Amino acid sequence: MRFILILCLVISLAWSASAEPELFKKVGNWEVVYGDEGGVRFCFAAADYEDETNVSIGLFGEVAEWRQILTNPNWGSITEYDDYPLNYVFDGRRSWRVDTVGLDHALIAIDLEPRLVEDFAGSMGLEIAHQGTRVIKLTLKGTRTAVNAVEACHRIKVLRPDPFAPNDPFAQAAPTPEPGLRFAGRSVVSDDRVLRVTLGETLSVDDLALRFPSYRVSRNFDVPEEVGDVLVSDARGNALLHIFYARGSQTVERVISWHPGVEGPNDTRVGEALGTAPVKLSCSLGLATTCAPADGSWYGGKRYGYADYIFEPGRCPGSTFHDAYHGGGTSTIGACEAIAGLIMEGYWPEHSEQETLLPYGSRVGMEMTVIERHALGSKSARITLEHTRENALSFCEQYSNTSSEECIQSTIEDTGAQVRLLANCETGEFFWRGAYAVNHRYKGRKTAAQSPADGPVGLYLIERQDTGDRWTMLGNCTACGYVEALVAFAELCPNRNVDTAAY
Structure with missing residues (x-):
């Protein structure tokens, strides 16, 4: 897209073959790309408008600095590196002064206020003027989805370990993986926050980050039982990860917890054999999934209902849904081999001061x-x-x-x-x-x-x-x-x- 050329000017370097931006995803008429040049990683969303204006907005670096670029092939009078103060008016009500710098047929604004970005995401229209003259009037269709996609891209491609590392397997030595329990599987509830895992499978870091967007995906590290890639909380309170898996004829539970911003677990509770009897788990459905043994201190799901999951060694978990809107029902995950467990995330009352x-x-x-x-x-x-x-x-x-x-x-x-x-x-x-x-x-x-x-x-x-x-x-x-x-x-x-x- 045209705005990729402008990004080259922003960073003041020409793209190398290995650093050319890659597509993260398409959302409506917006394309979200990510790249790395000069050690600066970024994610940008861009869309073309009918008057040939291209509007892009994105996050630069780990400091998460918002930037916006406006380009139009008709803007030949713009002087490079001169200042161009603009007036943004959202929905005819909220007004912002935005300081931009001229580039070749383009204007760039750096270090945007988060409030302005929120207005960009949540408004229906935007009119931009320079010294009283209208520059462009935009319909902000799909901007909320685009901004959310940029933030997801930033979490996955900027905050995670280097996504642009060379693909050459001989470029750096990699440790030989040891057998053990790895994250893997597929969703068993509508919001993709409860997963089935099986021995020997691997769920990619990207998939984890997409399924758990409120969490930051950490580097791999070793814990007992070789749990593998893990999740780190980005909020107050402990994030808990519960894994139920079969060890022979026994059901074993492992609990790992993290504190905000800490790489690796603060606390690991050694797995306990829960016996051969089925283990019943209650999981809330909806926007914030929380799971716990049914006889424990489970909470949540008032609005969206909850599901009871039955875990039994050697059999597929069955689930009974108690849906506040659809009257409930029963479901089975489907044909499967030996089940390794369920992975759940959420805040439990005894481990969190967060308010719901x-x-x-x-x-x-x-x-x-x-x-x-x-x-x-x-x-x-x-x-x-x-x-x-x-x-x-x-x-x-x-x-x-x-x-x-x-x-x-x-x-x-x-x-x-x-x-x-x-x-x-x-x-x-x-x-x-x-x-x-x-x-x-x-x-x-x-x-x-x-x-x-x-x-x-x-x-x-x-x-x-x-x-x-x-x-x-x-x-x-x-x-x-x-x-x-x-x-x-x-x-x-x-x-x-x-x-x-x-x-």
Whole structure:
């Protein structure tokens, strides 16, 4: 595509044969590619528009810097390396100043604000102007999917071990693999988060990363039983990996756990023989799969139902689905040979401080469900919330004393069905993006007594943007929005050590 030539200029080097960008995937009319030049790995999505403008957006390097490139063969008057400030207006409402630099028939913007990228992904249209003259008006069809694909590409192709290592088997010596249990198999539930594994098979690093997008795939390392490629949590709390496999006529369970950002397991529990009796596991279905023995502390699946998996040595696991929407049913994984086990990921209550519900207001029942966490503690931290019918019904029943459909729909419309919390954890800025937008900034712990107009401040100082450059310090009162903002920041930026227990 045309934008690949522009990337050459961005890096100021010509592509070598081995470094030419490769296709990651196509999503709608967007192509996502990845490459490496001069030691900088990147992932970009690009699409062509009718007026010959090519729009691309992507992530550079392990620091995850967002960049955007606009190219058009008709833009011959652009002077290379001159500054071209642009005005971006999303959906006719949200306006951004974007500083770009001229290239050959192109403009490039570097180090884009995560909020701007979120607007690009979540808006219907974008109008770009330069010094009051319209440059282009875009319909942002498929941009959410494109941005998500860039982030997935970045996790897999940039953060993982070098994907551009030479294919020559003699280029570097590789250890001879030892026999043992490896990740392998196929999905047995709709969201691809519970897998069947069999002895001797291997599931590729790329496949693992695609199936478990909220996790970062680590390098191989040895643990007892030769588990092989493993997953590392990128969020607070322990990530648990449970493997059930057959050892002769015995069912064996192995549990491995990780802490955020740590390469390798913190803690490995040696496999326990569970006997020859079938082991029953309960697994929630939907956006966050969690599994545990049925007689243990399983939780989740309130909205999407759950499945009971029966693991028995030498036989295919059978499963009974309890689906809240489809009335339940039974299913068998299918013909198979000796089963090595099931692999599951998820947060268990005794191993996690993460909340599955976050408040959006001070009234009773004002809570939304967490469906995604991404890059917590970074410059691009994100939490996605869904305002479910269950959330709205809880508010209507507890606060409005009604369970009417009118109340449920009105409650969801007030916030929007889906909301994103965004943060730059280095600067302390964090943002609410839904049916309306709210900007905050975290200013650290209180060092002296302060009394803003709306009441005494709490232990931590948080400001809210009112209009323009005017910011107001939030007071610690019931209706001030302080607690909701503090909880949101603590969840987005666990590395800032904000203690919300007292609130």
